[in-house]
Amino acid sequence: MSVHPRVVYKRRETITALPLYYSGDLLKKQSKEKDFKKYYGELRGATLFLYKDDTQDTYTEKLDLEQLKSMELDSPNQRKSATIFNLTLHTDDVQLKLDNPDTGEEWKGYILTVIKKEIPNKMQLLPGQLLQLQEVLAQEKRRNPPTPRPPLPPRPSFLASPSASASPSPPKANPEVPACFFNVNRQEAERMLEANPEYGSMILRPSTLANNYALTLRQLMPSGPVMKNYRVTSINTGFVIELDTAVTVSSLNDVLKYFIEKTEYRLHPYMSSQPYDTCIDASPAPKCISITSPTPKTVPKAQVAPMLRSKTKDELLPPPTKPEESEYVVPDAHDDHQLKLGQLDGELREVLKLRREIIYSAADEDEAYENQTSKKSHSSAAQWATKTAE
Structure with missing residues (x-):
């Protein structure tokens, strides 16, 4: 024995307190399903309750139309006996099919009125049907009054205002701007x-x-x-x-x-590519110390006259030059050879110079001895001549 529709309606009211706006037979198919399934639908508030038939007092499933992103008509330019709507929700895509195009137009009007809180334009409905939509809209606004938004704060100072006012408001502190912020339209x-x-x-x-x-x-x-x-x-x-x-x-x-x-980490902030260098510049060679020509050092002047003395062999050789700290010396076999030749040449010159000094000093001594001998011989001859004359 079938239950009276009024009894079924009373039982459904115990499930939810949402007002009933529209109801009727329809076909539904989700994106993963192949065929449409027949349901009896009730639009209560912004929720579509689906029953297996009009005698079932407990709904099989429901669609939360507040998550509706878009509602499009499948093949709107073609006149068909059936109307198919594509509903895009946050969780899934659902298709609703109405065998009667007029009924499909009514479903569309009620759903869009409840969701957008306004009667859609260009609806092919009768004046009585539009009047019912106005009543639904008024009831929905009473049930969910729009919450007033807070007043907007002053525009941040780093964003130029499109029209500068005569008395600008005090600027707000600049927020932390992410790297993907660009001043573009x-x-x-x-x-x-x-x-x-x-x-x-x-x-x-x-x-x-x-x-x-x-x-x-x-x-x-x-x-x-x-x-x-x-x-x-x-x-x-x-x-x-x-x-x-x-x-x-x-x-x-x-x-x-x-x-x-x-978006499950499928989106990423826009970060423009930074330029990279494409060439390598050769760094300058490290500063070297010239061994063959050492840096002359300033010798302080003596306060008294130095004593003259003969130089030894160790003193004749130039002192070894030590490289200064924090500087590098590049070893080179050719430079070593030149260094040895320079040292040998210096030693040879000093030996020759010392040899000449010895020779010259010996010659001077011989000359002095001869002079003294000559003087003695002359004085002896003079004395002998004097004695002889006497």
């Missing part, structure tokens, strides 16, 4: 991500609205890369990511972290 950011995908997939940029930021993403989808832009509002306590369900974070780096985690 939406078109330039998308062009940068498209031209250099290897640099990253997220660019933080100033928004066209004062005191706001924007995040441009290049996300790889099964159909290809897709560009997306999100607004980030600056508030006194942090930043608000303007999503269907707003998310508040404390810094711009947390904004990037939120998107990275939500």
